[in-house]
Amino acid sequence: MITIENLRKSYGKLQVLKDVSVSFGEGRVVSVIGPNGSGKTTMGKCILGMVLPDAGDIKIGGQSILRQHAYRSQIGYMPQIGRYPENMKIRQVIQMIRDIRKDAPVVDEELIGLYGLKEMYEKRMGALSGGTKQKVSAALAFMFNPQILILDEPTAGLDPISAEILKCKILKEKKKGKLILITSHIMSEVEEVADEVICLVDGQLKFHETIASIKAHTNEERLSKAIAKIMNEED
Amino acid sequence: MNKILKYVFYDIIRNKIVLAYTLFLLLLSIGLFNLGGNPDKAILSLLNLVLLTVPLISIVFATTHFYNSYEFMELLVAQPINRKKIFLSEYLGVAGSLSGAFVLGVGMPVLLFGASLTGLYLLLTGIFITFIFVAMAFLASVITRDKAKGIGIALLLWFYFALIYDGIVLFILYTFSDYPLENATLALTALNPVDLGRIIVLLNLDVSALMGYTGALYKSILGSLWSVVLAFGLLLLWVLVPFVSSRRIFSRRDL
Numbered sequence: 019m020i021t022i023e024n025l026r027k028s029y030g031k032l033q034v035l036k037d038v039s040v041s042f043g044e045g046r047v048v049s050v051i052g053p054n055g056s057g058k059t060t061m062g063k064c065i066l067g068m069v070l071p072d073a074g075d076i077k078i079g080g081q082s083i084l085r086q087h088a089y090r091s092q093i094g095y096m097p098q099i100g101r102y103p104e105n106m107k108i109r110q111v112i113q114m115i116r117d118i119r120k121d122a123p124v125v126d127e128e129l130i131g132l133y134g135l136k137e138m139y140e141k142r143m144g145a146l147s148g149g150t151k152q153k154v155s156a157a158l159a160f161m162f163n164p165q166i167l168i169l170d171e172p173t174a175g176l177d178p179i180s181a182e183i184l185k186c187k188i189l190k191e192k193k194k195g196k197l198i199l200i201t202s203h204i205m206s207e208v209e210e211v212a213d214e215v216i217c218l219v220d221g222q223l224k225f226h227e228t229i230a231s232i233k234a235h236t237n238e239e240r241l242s243k244a245i246a247k248i249m250n251e252e253d
Numbered sequence: 254m255n256k257i258l259k260y261v262f263y264d265i266i267r268n269k270i271v272l273a274y275t276l277f278l279l280l281l282s283i284g285l286f287n288l289g290g291n292p293d294k295a296i297l298s299l300l301n302l303v304l305l306t307v308p309l310i311s312i313v314f315a316t317t318h319f320y321n322s323y324e325f326m327e328l329l330v331a332q333p334i335n336r337k338k339i340f341l342s343e344y345l346g347v348a349g350s351l352s353g354a355f356v357l358g359v360g361m362p363v364l365l366f367g368a369s370l371t372g373l374y375l376l377l378t379g380i381f382i383t384f385i386f387v388a389m390a391f392l393a394s395v396i397t398r399d400k401a402k403g404i405g406i407a408l409l410l411w412f413y414f415a416l417i418y419d420g421i422v423l424f425i426l427y428t429f430s431d432y433p434l435e436n437a438t439l440a441l442t443a444l445n446p447v448d449l450g451r452i453i454v455l456l457n458l459d460v461s462a463l464m465g466y467t468g469a470l471y472k473s474i475l476g477s478l479w480s481v482v483l484a485f486g487l488l489l490l491w492v493l494v495p496f497v498s499s500r501r502i503f504s505r506r507d508l
Contacts, residue, residue, distance in 0.1 A: 029507075068330050069507040090333040097331075101324040103264070111328075117256050118332055 019044045019197045020065065020166065025074035027060055034060045035071070036221040042199065042214075044165070047192050049212035050201040051245070057221040058201040059098060062168045065199075066095055078166070091122065094159035098170040098201075100151045104144030108135060108154060111143060115158055122162040129157040132183050148175040156184055160191065167191065167198045173207060185211055205242035217245070224248075257329065257339060261346030264325070265318065271354050274310055278303075278358025283366075292367030293458055296375055299359065300454050303379055304447050307355065308386045309411050315347045315390030316407040320400040327508055336504045340391075344496060348387040352380045371457040374481070378450035381488040385446045386411070388495035395502045418445045446491040453484050 021041040027034050034057045042048050050058045063069040065076055067083065067090065076083050083089050102111055112135075116125065130136060133153040143151070152175045159167060169188070173181040188198055188211050202208050208215065208229075215232060217224040225232075225248065229241060238244035265271055281302060286295045322343060329339050359379060363372040393406040422441050426434060442448045 063507070066331055068327075070505060087335045088333050090331065093331075095331045097327075101327055103322070103325045103328070105264075105267070114260055115328070115332065118329070118334065 019079060021077040021080075022061070022065075023075045023077070025061070025064060025076065026072045027057075027064060027069060028072060034221050035064070037074070038218070038221070038223050039074075040216055040223055040226055042197055044197050045192065045195040046214055047188060047198045047200065047212045048214045048216060049208040050199060050216050050218065051203070051205075051208065052218035052224070056218040058218055059170055061218070062095075062170055062199065062201065065166075065168060066090065066093060091119070091162070092165045094162065094164035094167045096152075096155045096159040096167075096169045096172055098174070099148075100155035102143040102151065102154070104142065106143050107140055108143065108146075109139035111154065112158065112161075115161070119162050124163040126161055126163050127157075129153070129160050129183070129187060132187075133157060133180060149177060149180070152176055153180060156187075160187060165196055167196060169198065169200045171201055171203070173202070173204065181207075205240075205245060209241040215241075215245075217248075257334070257342035258346055260325075261322075261342055262350060264322070265346060265350045270314060271350050274314075274351070275354040275358045277306075278355060279362065282359050282362035286362055286366035292369070293371070296363070296367055296369075296371055296454070297458055299363075300375055300378075300451065303359065303375070304382070304451055305415055307379055307382050308415055308447060311348075311351050311383045311386035312390045312393075312407045312411050313404065314351065315387040316394050316404050317400075318347055319343065319391055319394035320403060330508050337500055340500045340503045344387065344391060344500075348384045351387065352383045355379045355383055371454060374454050374457055377485065378453055378488075381485070381492065382446060382450055384492045385488065385495070388492055388499065392495045392499040392502075395499045395506065414445055414447050418448070422448075443487050446488055449484055449487055449491075453481060456481075 019042055023039050025035050025038045034055075038057070038061065050061065052058055060069055064071050065078075065083070067085075067087065071084070078089055078092065081089070106114070112130070133156070135153060135157055138146075138150065141150075143154075146154070152172070156169075156172060159169065167188075172184055172188075176184065185207070188200070192198055192211075200208070200212065212229060214226065214228050216226040232244050232248070233239070233241065236244040236247045238247060282299055285298050285302075286292065288295070326339055326343070330336060356376065360376050363376065389410050390407050393410060394403045396406065397403050422438070422445075425441070426438065429437075442452060
């Protein structure tokens with residue numbers, strides 16, 4: 019569904035992505051892992067067109083998306099740190115995005131309900147805690163039934179119950195045949211929801227395998243140990 | 254695009270600065286018209302004040318607004334909207350509401366106390382100056398991510414166009430006063446929208462004598478309707494150049 023070809027990006031002298039080529043199919047939950055600063059977020063932002071790559075191509079359904087914008091109706095994005103206009107209320111933000119996406123056929127309000135956002139509708143975005151902002155981000159990402167979801171450390175600021183709700187939602191959407199990209203540092207969580215793992219180190223693709231095959235060829239029961247083993251082996 | 258524009262307007266209107274700006278202009282214009290007695294004189298004083306304050310307020314307000322709307326724009330670029338549309342909406346929202354304030358604050362008193370062709374030119378000039386300085390403010394804002402730096406650049410631009418430039422022109426005129434400078438001065442004027450606006454209005458007031466021999470010169474070259482059209486065309490160019498270049502930078506940068 020998404021094909022990334024020889025993607026390169028640098029911020030000034032710092033090369034963040036060095037020739038990354040990878041492809042993801044539908045109905046999969048792919049977890050993007052890697053040390054801090056290895057280019058995970060940048061890759062996600064490149065797919066969204068928020069960051070413009072220096073070289074390479076990104077295709078969704080065979081079509082290059084560089085310099086396009088209409089394809090974003092197919093993507094739901096949950097940023098690592100959601101930044102919202104501070105003096106808008108939750109209700110206004112949600113209404114505004116809905117207003118902009120009026121042509122979306124389905125509106126999924128499940129997360130708004132489960133997170134009890136309606137009770138907080140009149141709160142200003144600037145007054146919200148980091149976790150509540152994350153909930154708003156999650157609700158917005160899933161709202162228009164997108165075919166692709168890009169979740170950047172989705173559970174990082176959430177309490178355990180809210181994180182559990184999100185994980186259930188992810189698995190539910192996966193069953194509908196969606197492609198879900200998750201960056202995460204929590205291996206237990208990756209193990210719970212993901213089918214495949216891609217690992218970026220220093221802007222290069224280290225490996226892209228299914229969780230089962232990683233466990234099989236490292237002879238480890240737990241994913242975190244398996245990953246640690248692979249990392250240490252190559253050093 | 255209209256939807257985005259709606260939210261930009263909404264955001265600006267809730268912010269009381271534009272309202273205060275309208276009141277300030279209103280008080281200023283009514284005061285000046287009631288002071289002088291002669292509407293032409295009042296328009297002249299108004300012109301000088303407008304050409305000093307409108308660029309300053311436009312450029313500072315637009316720059317701070319741009320940086321404060323960063324989150325808003327970040328939210329929108331992840332949606333299926335063209336970045337150029339987001340940028341255009343922001344621009345029209347800011348320039349539109351500031352011009353609206355100007356039309357209300359200066360236009361109404363002019364209409365009441367001194368409705369004339371000169372008054373109309375003053376209004377048009379003010380609107381153009383607003384659009385020009387908002388475009389420059391956006392250019393300053395897309396060049397750097399640092400808010401303090403952006404406002405610094407914006408203020409420098411204002412200093413340059415409102416104050417320093419005239420000094421440079423005077424210096425050139427004085428140094429090269431032995432040479433025929435008619436066309437050179439004309440070209441120099443075209444390079445500063447504030448001067449351009451000033452001359453459009455001044456030439457329609459009967460005060461060219463106040464400007465000495467250059468005034469007489471301008472009157473002979475710029476006095477006709479055709480040249481007023483040319484001057485407004487130049488002002489339009491002053492809107493388009495910074496706007497198009499800042500939009501280009503904005504649509505090619507990382508957010």
